Amino acid sequence: MKSLFKVAAAAVLLTVAAAPALAADAKPHRVAIQVDQNDPVVMNLALNNAANIIDYYKAKNEDVQVEVVTFGPGLHMLRTDSSPVKDRIKQISDAAFPSSIKFAACDNTKNGMEKHEGHAVSLIPQASEVPSGAVRLIELQGEGWAYLRP
Incomplete structure (x- = not known):
């Protein structure tokens, strides 16, 4: 009986000791979503995808970066x-926390719109500018991010 107890205790210790290693090996969840159309249907589909992805991982107690x-x-x-x-x-x-969602605005496009329209283009507070939207997607994919185009 003592022998069985020692085996069970050793198994518990091994499982607990291995837990951080398993967590460290977990692949991060990261997805880049492209929006290149001035179409509310496409924009809403992208936001639906983002919200569904965040909710899916939240239900699994896992974080995701979008x-x-x-x-x-x-x-x-x-x-x-x-x-x-x-x-x-x-x-x-x-609502995204503990996951995160970012919105990247192409500076090339913004500058072109400002030149064409003759005035400054203002972005919503959630947006951050990146030099090039296309290059940003390339960089994210190069870092292992999944890619989604609704």
């Missing part, structure tokens, strides 16, 4: 004057 990268006509998603989804972006951003 980055929505906008460029070309898709930059309207992040403009204060023309975004049809800015309220949803705020809601999703506020």
Whole structure:
């Protein structure tokens, strides 16, 4: 009986000792979502995908990083004057914790729009500028991020 107890205790210790190693080996969940169309349907689909991904991993007690990268006509998603989804972006951003969601705005596109329209383009507070949306996607994929285009 003592022998059985020692074997069981050793198994518990081995399992507990291995737990950090298993957690350290866990692959991070990261996804880049591309939006390149000025279409509320596409924008909402991207936000639905992001929210569903965050909710899925939240239910599993796991974190996920989501980055929505906008460029070309898709930059309207992040403009204060023309975004049809800015309220949803705020809601999703506020509800994402402990996971994270970022919104990247292509600076090349923003500069082109400003030149074409003749005035500064203002972005929503959740947006951060990146030099190039296309390059940002390349970088994220190079770092092992999954890629999704709704």
